[in-house]
Amino acid sequence: MCGGVTFNHSGQDYRVFFPNPNAVLPVRMKNGSHLLLPWGRRREQSGSLPVGGWARLDSVYSGVWDKYFPTPVKIDVSSFMEKDYEGKSRWFDLLPGKYIQGLVAKNRNEQRIYVVTMEPDSTMAEFHDRMPRIMFG
Secondary structure (H helix, E strand, O other): OOOEEEEEEOOEEEEEEOOOOOOEEEEEOOOOOEEEEEEOEOOOOOOOOOOEOEEEHHHHHOOOOHHHOOEEEEEOOOEEEEEOOOOOEEEEEOOOOEEEEEEEEEEOOEEEEEEEEEOOOOOOOOOOOOEEOEEEO
């Protein structure tokens, strides 16, 4: 379900895991620059956006997220981590030109990014019941 990512921002390498309340994800802007946004919301964090760090693709399509004015974005990471059914962390590299689809949700002055997830393809089904949606350039 994408519990961690690695990326480079402004020449610094990051390894970020969702449980960290300071977790951020890099959004690739249309001009090629990056913006770091808070990754989801944890129960202990204030705010009114949904708790969690993920948005199921089917819930996006069905309008569940509409009240948060969702904006689709590209999350620019070099790899992501999934925990398999036994709880072991597995890292997967993304090739250049591939991104994780994100959803930026907003409510008043609050803005957070959620990883869009979907049912896994055959290569990922052995690891988890959901996987991040991968996009091309």
